[in-house]
Every structure is written in structure tokens, then in C-alpha cells.
Amino acid sequence: MINERYREDRERRRLGSLTVYAGPTHSGKTKKLEAEAERAMRQGRRMQRLTAVADANELLNQLDPLTELVTVDDAQHYDDRLLDVLNDLATLHRVDVVAAGWELDYAGRAAGPMPELLCAADFASKLDDGVCAQPGCRNPASRTQRFHAINGTPERFLPVCRRHHTAEARALTFQEIWFDEPSGSLDLISGCMFSGKTQELIRRLDQARYAGSTIQAFKPALDDRYAIEAVASHREIRFPAIAVPDAGALRDQLRDETRVVGIDEAQFFGPDIVSLAEELASRGRHVIIAGLDLDFLARPFGPMPLLAAHADRLTKLQASCQYADCGSRQATRTQRLVDGVPAPVDAPLVVIGGAATYQARCRHHHRIGLAPRSEPEAVTVAEESAEL
Ligand SMILES: [Zn+2]
Ligand SMILES: [Zn+2]
Numbered sequence: 001m002i003n004e005r006y007r008e009d010r011e012r013r014r015l016g017s018l019t020v021y022a023g024p025t026h027s028g029k030t031k032k033l034e035a036e037a038e039r040a041m042r043q044g045r046r047m048q049r050l051t052a053v054a055d056a057n058e059l060l061n062q063l064d065p066l067t068e069l070v071t072v073d074d075a076q077h078y079d080d081r082l083l084d085v086l087n088d089l090a091t092l093h094r095v096d097v098v099a100a101g102w103e104l105d106y107a108g109r110a111a112g113p114m115p116e117l118l119c120a121a122d123f124a125s126k127l128d129d130g131v132c133a134q135p136g137c138r139n140p141a142s143r144t145q146r147f148h149a150i151n152g153t154p155e156r157f158l159p160v161c162r163r164h165h166t167a168e169a170r171a172l173t174f175q176e177i178w179f180d181e182p183s184g185s186l187d188l189i190s191g192c193m194f195s196g197k198t199q200e201l202i203r204r205l206d207q208a209r210y211a212g213s214t215i216q217a218f219k220p221a222l223d224d225r226y227a228i229e230a231v232a233s234h235r236e237i238r239f240p241a242i243a244v245p246d247a248g249a250l251r252d253q254l255r256d257e258t259r260v261v262g263i264d265e266a267q268f269f270g271p272d273i274v275s276l277a278e279e280l281a282s283r284g285r286h287v288i289i290a291g292l293d294l295d296f297l298a299r300p301f302g303p304m305p306l307l308a309a310h311a312d313r314l315t316k317l318q319a320s321c322q323y324a325d326c327g328s329r330q331a332t333r334t335q336r337l338v339d340g341v342p343a344p345v346d347a348p349l350v351v352i353g354g355a356a357t358y359q360a361r362c363r364h365h366h367r368i369g370l371a372p373r374s375e376p377e378a379v380t381v382a383e384e385s386a387e388l
Helices: 002-011 029-042 056-062 082-091 114-120 176-180 197-210 247-253 272-282 304-310 377-387
Strands: 017-022 047-049 069-072 096-101 123-126 143-147 156-160 185-191 215-220 230-232 238-240 242-244 260-263 286-292 313-317 333-338 356-361
Touching (some): 056 082, 069 082, 082 096, 082 114, 096 114, 123 313, 197 215, 197 230, 215 247, 242 247, 272 304
Parallel strands (some): 017 123, 069 096, 260 286
Antiparallel strands (some): 333 356
């Protein structure tokens, strides 16, 4: 049934996707949204702007069944249910959804549903081409700075780089001391399995190595699929790495002279990897992190939403869908298969080795198996064998 619907929708060129634009104030998020809306109108597609409701579920009630593209601006104001609502719009209603919003508030805190949306999106972009508002600074702006109202000038919000951001509101004049420190950054490479995250991480580490930078690479110790002390992609490209059990051990292993820090499989670290990455980047290190943004049930994975929110630069990679005859190059989900059928919802989050295999799938072909005892088994097997 699902397949027939998929075929029909594909013939009508209606598939459903989720695009998310994030970035600081004045980074052009709303312009991006308007450009997508304009393109839809030129193509004669029915579009709807869903706005001005605080309740995410209300968005579904507003939906016109003929709508093909929906835009949602200021997504940071919605509650956490926005993630499920937008996923439903894209996957079940087959609507192209474009959402935009702040992933960090002006104090630099991740809040609202934007961090998780950056993980769940098929296409996610942090608009980072704006330059810091600090005169003379050439760093890309990734934070929103709040400035005091002075002498009749109202309170202002301007985009600034990581180095020129303070959590507290401040005056427009800057202290020159900031220029004495080296400028650090946090880059995140995210995506599903087989999207080339590790290859991209190694490519960037190699670039730094050619430039003569002092580099250290790390990976969580539990992942020993390919090598104990190397970051290794599925295509056997390697970079020497230290396997560490947690963020604390990573900190202990860091040498003072290290300028570039690479971290692979970041989804397996605890939440303290976020504060460590922030600290390293704010103290002048170039931190490059790669990780799976969604787990095998397509839920945001561990610290990845917060890393996506705090990153100065986000590179979201896609794979090709491995579902037979799909052909979509927008696979963003990781399908776990056990004995050829989708792993059930109650399967453990992390399986090292064993019988499980993985595939990259688009959102329309990602499947969650039924829990063995809660449903008659015959239904599960028949349905899935028809699909596989
Ligand atoms: Zn700056
Ligand atoms: Zn597919």
C-alpha cells in the first residue's frame, strides 16, 4: 500500500521533504524562505505559509490538503512537537516543508525545536556567509549579539562571530584584547551512514596537515569496527586517531600545541562533548566533528542536535537511498536490518558487530519494525518482504 502511494506521488512529482535554514539575526533566513515560496509559485505549485500559531499541532489543522509546499518562519518559537509535526507533513502528507529560525538565542543558548530540526532535515543549512558586525573582523557570523540601548538608540541585535559574542548584552564598543587571541571555530559534518562523513572529516584534517597544523583526532572507544587507533571510513581511508571512552578522557589526551581537533562518531559521546567542543573552539582551536545526526529510529542522536546548534559551520551530507528502485540521492536516514527486516522499535540503540546490517534510506523508505510481541508476526513479515 505504502509503495503504491509512493509510486503515484513520484509520478505526480510530489514526494515530501524537510529543508531547514538556521543562522543568526540578519543572516537571510527569511529571504531563503521567500525564495523557495516564489519558486513554488512560479512552478504553479500550491504553497502555504503557516504562521502565527504557538501550538505546533495547530499547523496540521491549518493545512490545505492540496498544498505542496509549506513554509514556517521563526520556528524557534514553537514547542518541541514541531519536529513530529514537520516530519509528518513531509513523510505522511508528502509536503515539501521549508522551516527557518534561530538555533541559538542571543545569549548563545540552544532552545526550542531548531537543534533537533537540523538533525531531522533532509537538507539543512546554517547561513554563515554574513560577516561579523565587529569593525575589522573578517570571521563569519554565527551568533546573535544583543546591544544596550544608549542615548535614545534602541536595543539592537547584530550578527557576530564566536569570538565577539557575549551572553550578556553589551555596548557597541569592543575591547581590543579580543584581537590578541587566535580565532577558533566549530565545524560539524553530519548525515546518515554511507553519506561520507568520515571521508569529509579526513579530507579536512588532511588539508590542515598539508598546511602544517598540529592535529589530534579522536573517536569514541566503543566503535572498534575497523581500527582501534584510526578514524576509518567504509572505503578504508584512514587517519590516525586516539580512541577515548568519554569527553573527559579526550580533554586529558589533548596536547597544548594542538591547533586542530578532529572527532569522529560524535553521536556516541555524552552531552559533555558539547561544552568541551565549545570551550576548545572559543579558546582558538579549530574543532571539526563528524557524526550520525539520527539513530536507526530516525530520532536525533545523543549530543548531535546541540552540536548542530553550536557549530559555526554545518555540513549536512546525504547518501543515495539503498531501497530497491528508489534512486533518491536524498537519503538522510539509517536503516537497521536484522535478518533482512527492519529492526524493531525496542531494539538497543547501539549494536556493535553481530547480525545487524545498515542501509542509507530516504525518509520515504525508512522503516521501523514492529515490536515482536505487540503485533502478530505474520503481518510484519509479509509487509516487509513485499517492500524488500
Ligand atoms: Zn568577530
Ligand atoms: Zn528511497
